[in-house]
Amino acid sequence: MKIQPFTAEPIRWVSEQGEPLQPLPERYTPDFLRGLYRDMFRAREFDRKLITLLRQGRTSFYAQAHGMEATQVGLARACRAGHDWWWLYYRDHPIMLTLGVPMLQLISQIMGTSTDVCKGRQMPHHFSAPSHNVVSISSSIASQVPPATGTAMAQKYLGTDEITICTFGDGATSEGDWHAGINMAAVKRAPVMFVCENNQWAISTGVADQTASETIHIKARAYGMPGYYVDGNDVVAVLEVMSAVAERVRSGEGPAIVEALTYRVGSHSNADADAEKHYRTREEVEEWTSRDPLDRIEKLLAHLGSPVTAEEKEALAQEVNAEVSAAIEEAAASGTPSWDVMFHDIYAEQPPHLAEQEAYVRAEQEVGA
Amino acid sequence: MKIQPFTAEPIRWVSEQGEPLQPLPERYTPDFLRGLYRDMFRAREFDRKLITLLRQGRTSFYAQAHGMEATQVGLARACRAGHDWWWLYYRDHPIMLTLGVPMLQLISQIMGTSTDVCKGRQMPHHFSAPSHNVVSISSSIASQVPPATGTAMAQKYLGTDEITICTFGDGATSEGDWHAGINMAAVKRAPVMFVCENNQWAISTGVADQTASETIHIKARAYGMPGYYVDGNDVVAVLEVMSAVAERVRSGEGPAIVEALTYRVGSHSNADADAEKHYRTREEVEEWTSRDPLDRIEKLLAHLGSPVTAEEKEALAQEVNAEVSAAIEEAAASGTPSWDVMFHDIYAEQPPHLAEQEAYVRAEQEVGA
Amino acid sequence: MSLIAEEQMARSPEVSGETRTINLITAVTEALDEELTRDERVVVFGEDVGPRGGVFMATAGLTAKHGEHRVFNTPLSEAAIVGAAVGMAVRGMRPVAEIQFADYMGPAFDQILSQAAKMRYRSGGNDTAPLVIRTPSGGGVKGGHHHSQSPESYYVHMAGVQVVMPSTPYDAKGLLKSALRGEDPVIFFEPKRLYRAAKGEVPVQDYTVPIGKAALRREGSDLTLIGYGGVMPDVLDAAQALAAEGVQAEVLDLRSLMPWDKEAVLSSVAKTGRAVLVSEAPRTANFMGEVAYSIQEALFDSLLAPVLQVAGFDMPYPYVQDKIYLPSGNRIAAACVRALNY
Amino acid sequence: MSLIAEEQMARSPEVSGETRTINLITAVTEALDEELTRDERVVVFGEDVGPRGGVFMATAGLTAKHGEHRVFNTPLSEAAIVGAAVGMAVRGMRPVAEIQFADYMGPAFDQILSQAAKMRYRSGGNDTAPLVIRTPSGGGVKGGHHHSQSPESYYVHMAGVQVVMPSTPYDAKGLLKSALRGEDPVIFFEPKRLYRAAKGEVPVQDYTVPIGKAALRREGSDLTLIGYGGVMPDVLDAAQALAAEGVQAEVLDLRSLMPWDKEAVLSSVAKTGRAVLVSEAPRTANFMGEVAYSIQEALFDSLLAPVLQVAGFDMPYPYVQDKIYLPSGNRIAAACVRALNY
Numbered sequence A, B: 001m002k003i004q005p006f007t008a009e010p011i012r013w014v015s016e017q018g019e020p021l022q023p024l025p026e027r028y029t030p031d032f033l034r035g036l037y038r039d040m041f042r043a044r045e046f047d048r049k050l051i052t053l054l055r056q057g058r059t060s061f062y063a064q065a066h067g068m069e070a071t072q073v074g075l076a077r078a079c080r081a082g083h084d085w086w087w088l089y090y091r092d093h094p095i096m097l098t099l100g101v102p103m104l105q106l107i108s109q110i111m112g113t114s115t116d117v118c119k120g121r122q123m124p125h126h127f128s129a130p131s132h133n134v135v136s137i138s139s140s141i142a143s144q145v146p147p148a149t150g151t152a153m154a155q156k157y158l159g160t161d162e163i164t165i166c167t168f169g170d171g172a173t174s175e176g177d178w179h180a181g182i183n184m185a186a187v188k189r190a191p192v193m194f195v196c197e198n199n200q201w202a203i204s205t206g207v208a209d210q211t212a213s214e215t216i217h218i219k220a221r222a223y224g225m226p227g228y229y230v231d232g233n234d235v236v237a238v239l240e241v242m243s244a245v246a247e248r249v250r251s252g253e254g255p256a257i258v259e260a261l262t263y264r265v266g267s268h269s270n271a272d273a274d275a276e277k278h279y280r281t282r283e284e285v286e287e288w289t290s291r292d293p294l295d296r297i298e299k300l301l302a303h304l305g306s307p308v309t310a311e312e313k314e315a316l317a318q319e320v321n322a323e324v325s326a327a328i329e330e331a332a333a334s335g336t337p338s339w340d341v342m343f344h345d346i347y348a349e350q351p352p353h354l355a356e357q358e359a360y361v362r363a364e365q366e367v368g369a
Numbered sequence C, D: 001m002s003l004i005a006e007e008q009m010a011r012s013p014e015v016s017g018e019t020r021t022i023n024l025i026t027a028v029t030e031a032l033d034e035e036l037t038r039d040e041r042v043v044v045f046g047e048d049v050g051p052r053g054g055v056f057m058a059t060a061g062l063t064a065k066h067g068e069h070r071v072f073n074t075p076l077s078e079a080a081i082v083g084a085a086v087g088m089a090v091r092g093m094r095p096v097a098e099i100q101f102a103d104y105m106g107p108a109f110d111q112i113l114s115q116a117a118k119m120r121y122r123s124g125g126n127d128t129a130p131l132v133i134r135t136p137s138g139g140g141v142k143g144g145h146h147h148s149q150s151p152e153s154y155y156v157h158m159a160g161v162q163v164v165m166p167s168t169p170y171d172a173k174g175l176l177k178s179a180l181r182g183e184d185p186v187i188f189f190e191p192k193r194l195y196r197a198a199k200g201e202v203p204v205q206d207y208t209v210p211i212g213k214a215a216l217r218r219e220g221s222d223l224t225l226i227g228y229g230g231v232m233p234d235v236l237d238a239a240q241a242l243a244a245e246g247v248q249a250e251v252l253d254l255r256s257l258m259p260w261d262k263e264a265v266l267s268s269v270a271k272t273g274r275a276v277l278v279s280e281a282p283r284t285a286n287f288m289g290e291v292a293y294s295i296q297e298a299l300f301d302s303l304l305a306p307v308l309q310v311a312g313f314d315m316p317y318p319y320v321q322d323k324i325y326l327p328s329g330n331r332i333a334a335a336c337v338r339a340l341n342y
């Protein structure tokens, strides 16, 4: 199925009432849809549980994806897990969960425990999953864009059939590095799919204060590449558009931008709890809550005669909760990385000045002990 | 007259054969056209003379504008000299000449003499003309774009009817700062006109290796602003388009991008003498030489029954040559700025460590003397 | 922070007249508010500084009071923010650009280096860029790599910009006013872990603190402790611990790093013969190396011990090891003991 | 450069076997050429490095020989160039990114700071960025503000990157090979005024020079002169002038700034008791401050004079005063005399 670039309205497959607006492709059996639903539900529950963990003071920072699950799950499902490469940003844990990154790994990062692959060095939400080709996340907004282009250039040079996926928020599109990386990708016809998770806010800055262009995907015109516009709360549309674009990119036709229009229902992070008091209206949040991506797929399943029952939901919630709890316990049990890991991995081999600094702290620690 | 944005072809008023393609606006009397011709001629001769100066070793660097005179003269004439503000780049001396910046000032900068307003501190072509609101030029490509936006924001804040003009080459459009500055200008509806002098090369990199977009002006779509496309070798078209866009910007309708399609006939600089040997064909250069902007206006004047005579040209050349020679002599006679100016203007007041450093060199100079 | 250290920081001997007690972030807000009122050329902008009041609330209430044309949000681009400030300043305004965290000055590096810092010089003194870049810096808030860095050394090395980092409300308010009234670009680092922790008296009346002068926090004759920014409470804790052992440390808070108060430093060390320099910037090639160099160059004969540094370590700022990374009062005191026993 | 200085730089005692004499830029070209041949993962790119061969011709002929997929032009964006190198390196390649002038590293500053330098650490050692950024730096070519700067001190302070600056063809070739074969990001500064001025022998056989080791350019017992990069010929001139007066200076060329060879520096200064540090980076808070700090900290008791610096001045690099800006042999010798007479 050919997906059109530069549509005036976001591409949509399922109405807000859960009715298909065009025939669903074959693969969307109730079972398959249920799988998507479960991934989205799992992400939502994960957020809910982790916010509790935050409230308990067992982690210091949390950036929820509430409301954005269709975008993230649809995207993850559109690519080849363990084969394609990912340059993500901090709000993308649902992508990682859907790719199959173990919960323990994510939770360990969030808690900074010994089970964390990045050794407790980064603040929560700066994940990394070498097993799934998810490159370690940097806080610096849009700084992942030029490197994503580089990874795709390498994939092309090495003759692989991998692609690179690079995600970012609406705010990121204002940064210079965003432009620099995308422009280079287009010139080099690098196999990279740029995905804007347009949740309409960058902390307290609305997208209209971010750019004067009507949409984000239209910016693709500046780079001579196609720009696609999809309803980011419609998981079917997301999966269809992302799959088509990913395969186009894989086939060597050059990079593309996809804008998924969604909404950040929750706060930006725990450091921004009072969004509705300061910069956006309760009505706006309610309007978007009423367009919830999980609701939409539940309605679709009901429409297809395979409704999600209350018991099923309950069982699913319990399953995820148990999984999260077990991961939290296992992570906690592993303890905090010992202090000396802070002195390693700065270079391949520890240079003398760092050995000296480590010895200095060791002496201090031994006196303290 | 309403100028259309986003045209497929560059807007043109006069054919390469010197025939008006549409009626010329009233102001284009033979006298007026002769004035434009003289400005362009003056710029061309200036380059020719200065390259001789370079060959004599009396300056160290030169970046000619040969071939781009229609773009630069048309642009300068479209704005209010001494009123509007300019953030230019190094190849824009024809703009400054046309604005009325004294030749002595430009030549002093190029030679680094005591008559240089920037005191011999910058390498040639990094001009500055406080008298004409031309802000000191930085080498760092595209770094003038965000400041130009700021100047325009100030003009708006202060309630002036000034606009800011920001120029750059095709290469500059790849830089992150280019994007950052233009995006901000659009969001803030700052009165700034961005002008791309697309001479199709950035040193040895052709515009097709710079961006995958078909044109530069199309990039305006990414910022929700109009993009105009003009034949940069047609001084009438340039003046008409730039005037219309400048007045649109002045009227508060927000910023715009204008792309003037032209060609760098000469080398990038004296450090790049062998362009045709290394990266472009002699045929390409010849093709563009045959589209010379001075030729075009000469033909137009002939077509209008007011040809430029050989004697007139000769007299003009002599006039400019005399002017340049006088300026060179006056600049040279002023001598080199004394060594100690290197220690001034770093801060408003010289801090103690710089006073110390100056004293140290003074002692050294006195011993040496 | 110990009570005594708190007291030493709370009341600068420079404070006179009627005062109120506020914290450091309020001092910043007040300085902005008062300068916005005083000078129409002043505008304040950056990411989320508008209705939200900034992520630390430094600009809380200012949009409501002064209007959206004077205190406003920008797109998410540090290059655009700093660049716009340069262009405004050149056209006669007094912009205050906020960078949300000092860690995010990277995208604006070239705007600072190629535009702000060189403007006056390259134009022969004709174009100037009197702007202020305010930014929260330093560690101690569990911010990991990108919410904890201390990049001030980069900017001290960059001729053409002034660099300031207060550690008390009095200095924060007075220095920010000086920055706004001066003629040079100023990078104003705000030690974020002191935003609410540092409380102190500020005069009710308008006042300024001059850029380039250190503050004497404590007199002493046995050794000179020199610091700035977020480490100051720990420096004072160390001085206090030493005092309990009978050692009197003189404590200088540099406040300004460019220009820095070499005169005050040299006259103190000439007296004590020993200097310990404390900062949280990574040790190698940091700004305190400059202070150390200057001391040994000028006072070689009167030094009784090598100049010693206590600093951050040479690594991306770590997350769970936040506490170990930062110079503690104990670590500072240990360095002093080393200098004393030399 | 005097004849003797030239000789000292031309033949490193490390050179052995059959040799040829080439200049520094040819050494760079050869290293790239040989590594492109040796390792398929190596690619070379940047502004104008393709058919044009770079503005200094460092990559001349390489596109023709190795193909456009291996040596190619990029759009005019330093952030894209360095960022692409990061992404390639993470995916297993060995990219060499050229920045046309070190002055233009500014737009790539955040890519170096937030991506390259922190990659290994932040990923727990799983993702690595073994890339090389090559860039011509330093003054002496009448380049003014933006074609003369020496920004190495910024990067020495930035944990996670290695910093190298050769001054001889032998070192340029051997260090560039080490950089390409190593596992860390390396910033490779090439002193542009020595590109053609520095000539010397290089082995015909493949060889490397280890990163982190200084080179002894001249033995002496009266004082230690330490420098790197473009100033080395002047340092050697000064040493020679001193020798004519009967003073034997030991001369160390650091070559690597991160890590730098503290051991070699300390053992020399322990012997001579005096150190003069020479660089052209602006004086305040430059990398040599670190070397000075380390010397006085470790060798306080054996120092006979303060450690002295000769450096660039704290200003944007000037144009007509280019010559006065740079440390001359005379200026260096004068500092040595000051140290000797102390």
Ligand SMILES: Cc1ncc(C[n+]2csc(CCOP(=O)(O)OP(=O)(O)O)c2C)c(N)n1
Pocket (backbone or CB within 6 Å): A091, A139, A140, A141, A168, A169, A170, A171, A172, A173, A199, A201, A202, A203, A264, A268, C047, C076, C100, C104, C107
């Ligand atoms: C270079 C940089 N500047 C500023 C920040 C601070 N910051 C963190 S998140 C954020 C907003 C990002 O918005 P968006 O890109 O839309 O992503 P979202 O949080 O909405 O998912 C900002 C400004 C940063 N992390 N990096």
Ligand SMILES: Cc1ncc(C[n+]2csc(CCOP(=O)(O)OP(=O)(O)O)c2C)c(N)n1
Pocket (backbone or CB within 6 Å): B091, B139, B140, B141, B168, B169, B170, B171, B172, B173, B199, B201, B202, B203, B264, B268, D047, D076, D100, D104, D107
């Ligand atoms: C940030 C930066 N990077 C690289 C350079 C080196 N450089 C000088 S001119 C130039 C090409 C500019 O091309 P363009 O913008 O098209 O202008 P033109 O010279 O064609 O007029 C380059 C790469 C620079 N000056 N600044």
Ligand SMILES: [Mg+2]
Pocket (backbone or CB within 6 Å): A169, A170, A171, A197, A198, A199, A200, A201, A202, A203, A264
């Ligand atoms: Mg967003």
Ligand SMILES: [Mg+2]
Pocket (backbone or CB within 6 Å): B169, B170, B171, B197, B198, B199, B200, B201, B202, B203, B264
């Ligand atoms: Mg060009």
